[in-house]
Amino acid sequence: MTDVDGLLFNPRTYDPQYFDEPTRRLLRATIDFFEGQGKHKLVTEEMGAGWPTEFVDFVKREKLFATFLTPAAYGGDDPAKRWDGARNHALSEILGFYGMAYWYTEQVTILGLGPIWQSANEKAKLRAAADLDDGQVMAFGLSERAHGADVYQTDMILTPADEADQARGIRYRANGTKYYIGNGNVASMVSVFGKFGEGAELGEEAGANYAFFVADSRRPEYELIDNVVHMQLYVSTFALHNYPVRDEDILHTGVEAFAAALNTVNVGKFNLCSGAIGMSEHSFYEAITHADNRILYGNRVTDFSHVRANFVEAYARILAMKLFSQRSVDYFRSASLEDRRYLLFNPLTKSKVTMEGERVINLLHDVIAAKGYEKYTMFRHFANIIGAYPRLEGTVHVNVGLVLKFMPNYMLNPAEYPEIGT
Ligand SMILES: Cc1cc2nc3c(=O)[nH]c(=O)nc-3n(C[C@H](O)[C@H](O)[C@H](O)COP(=O)(O)OP(=O)(O)OC[C@H]3O[C@@H](n4cnc5c(N)ncnc54)[C@H](O)[C@@H]3O)c2cc1C
Incomplete structure (x- = not known):
């Protein structure tokens, strides 16, 4: 677990001895x-x-x-x-x-x-x-407004540069718009997914036209259009207008570019569970502090049996979230071409642990009730946003679809692996 004196994160005493x-x-x-x-x-x-x-x-x-x-x-x-x-x-x-x-x-x-x-x-x-x-800070420019999860489609096009450009080391000019791109307002390196357009020399294989390249949000050919959400996070939409792409900006081409997109989401989406855990823990503290200080009909709210039941259930769910994701961390750290259990545990962690976060906040909302809407609470913020975790970087359906792909092999084709330490 992530703390030493209790099972929930405690900012006052947190000092995980097992880290350097x-x-x-x-x-x-x-x-x-x-x-x-x-x-x-x-x-x-x-x-x-x-x-x-x-x-x-x-x-x-x-x-x-x-x-x-x-x-x-x-x-x-x-x-x-x-x-x-x-x-x-x-x-x-x-x-x-x-x-x-x-x-x-x-x-x-x-x-x-x-x-x-x-x-x-x-x-x-x-x-x-x-x-x-x-x-x-960095940004990941995969999504486009028209295409959602269908990342096979992209309207970000790299066109071979003309001779004058080539002489200056510019290989392509990129044009297109991205949508829902966090940190796109400031990132020094935005990894942008696109495809080669007409005139590019490509292999024959399917997907040969995909590309991942780096753009710098501070360049004049990078137009920051807007923040598409009203939040502290900057979820940008931006456009590239004849953006100059040099060899040193090209990260991946062909099917490798597509694989890099999927692998990146595989690595990144894992942190949605720990984000949800942190929010659930803070909400738990606020809810129990409020309930224990609130006297109704002469008794503490924490004396109500249904309130106690909600706290016990919320607490147990948070611990289960933490335990499951710790196991998932182990599989992630030990992943190799031979041991790919993380491909099963990772989407489960992403989809199910984050859904548990939503359930925890719901349970606690039934306790904290009206106070959970007050502006000077963390609870209001978390209750508003917890639902993003199961839905972003692949909805529950998309992630459970991934789990189902690996489930037959995991259940019916057992293999032995070395013991995995913490
Ligand atoms: C706050 C926020 C931050 C974001 N940050 C970034 C970012 O930094 N970079 C970035 O590139 N993107 C980012 N995104 C985009 C995010 O990852 C999108 O959710 C993603 O592009 C999918 O698009 P969509 O949500 O419109 O869903 P859609 O693709 O429109 O999906 C609609 C429905 O279709 C279903 N569906 C889609 N595909 C499948 C499938 N294969 N199998 C079964 N069902 C399916 C889904 O379950 C869903 O119910 C962000 C979004 C938000 C809201």
């Missing part, structure tokens, strides 16, 4: 940053729907994303830098505990980095490592 010192220090610094802000400020800023500038400054100052999201091979002389599913899971729980926007800023940075770290493009990887070190 730099990890513990950074997780503690993150908690202290939010506790230093205080609940009133956090909820006020959430309602104001402005970009979380102070948090992004904190990330830069503490090199938080640089430390947690740079693979060791690109970590330079800093041994604390590594990509580690277990501590990413812990950080994501903490960020979820304090608000969706903080969690999401990291989440879409993870997604943006997916196609980069999975590529063979050394220049792009070195650039990502340097940008993270500099405190930049």
Whole structure:
């Protein structure tokens, strides 16, 4: 579990001994940053729907994303830098505990980095490592307004550049619009999914025309159109107008580009469960504090038998969410071409653990009742947004569809694997 003195995350005592010192220090610094802000400020800023500038400054100052999201091979002389599913899971729980926007800023940075770290493009990887070190955040430009989950369709087109461009090292010009792209307002590297248009030299195989490339949101050919939601998270729509794409910007081509899109979502969607866990824990604290202080007919609300039942059930569900996702972390960390159990556990974690988060908040809402609508509560924010976790990065149907693909092999074709430690 993620804490030491109890089974729920407790910001006052949190100090996971099983992590190394730099990890513990950074997780503690993150908690202290939010506790230093205080609940009133956090909820006020959430309602104001402005970009979380102070948090992004904190990330830069503490090199938080640089430390947690740079693979060791690109970590330079800093041994604390590594990509580690277990501590990413812990950080994501903490960020979820304090608000969706903080969690999401990291989440879409993870997604943006997916196609980069999975590529063979050394220049792009070195650039990502340097940008993270500099405190930049990333974005993942897959979705388009017209196509939803049907990522086979894309209207982001790369056209071969003319001779004058070629002489300047520009290979393609990209044109098209993306929609629902987190951090698209500021990201230094936006991993964009598209396809080659007419005139590009391609192989014969199906999917040969797909491409993943990097765009910089600060360039003039990148038009930030809007935030499509009214929230603190910046879920952008942006357009590329004759955006210059050089060799060092191209991450993947052909079917590899499509695989990188799917794999990135596989890696990233896992954190939706820890985000939901953090929100559920904070909601639990608010609900029980309110209920225990509230006297009705001369008794504490926590004396009502149905209220007790709701708390017991919510608590048990949160613990089950945490236990299941811990197991999933293990399978994720030990994944290999031979041991692909994570492909079963990961979509289950994504779909079912996040759904449990929704159930927990519902149970607690029946207890906290009217107070759960008050503006200066975390509960209001979480009750509004918890439903996003089961629905984004693949709905429950899409993820259960993935589970069903692997279920026959898992149940009916048993294999032996080495023991997996924590
Ligand atoms: C707050 C927010 C942040 C987001 N951030 C990003 C981001 O940073 N980057 C990014 O690229 N995208 C992002 N998205 C887009 C998100 O991942 C979309 O949900 C995704 O593109 C799917 O589109 P859709 O939700 O419109 O659903 P649709 O694709 O329109 O799906 C509609 C229905 O069809 C069903 N369905 C679809 N495919 C299947 C299938 N294969 N099998 C069975 N049923 C199916 C679904 O279950 C659903 O019920 C974000 C969205 C939101 C709201």
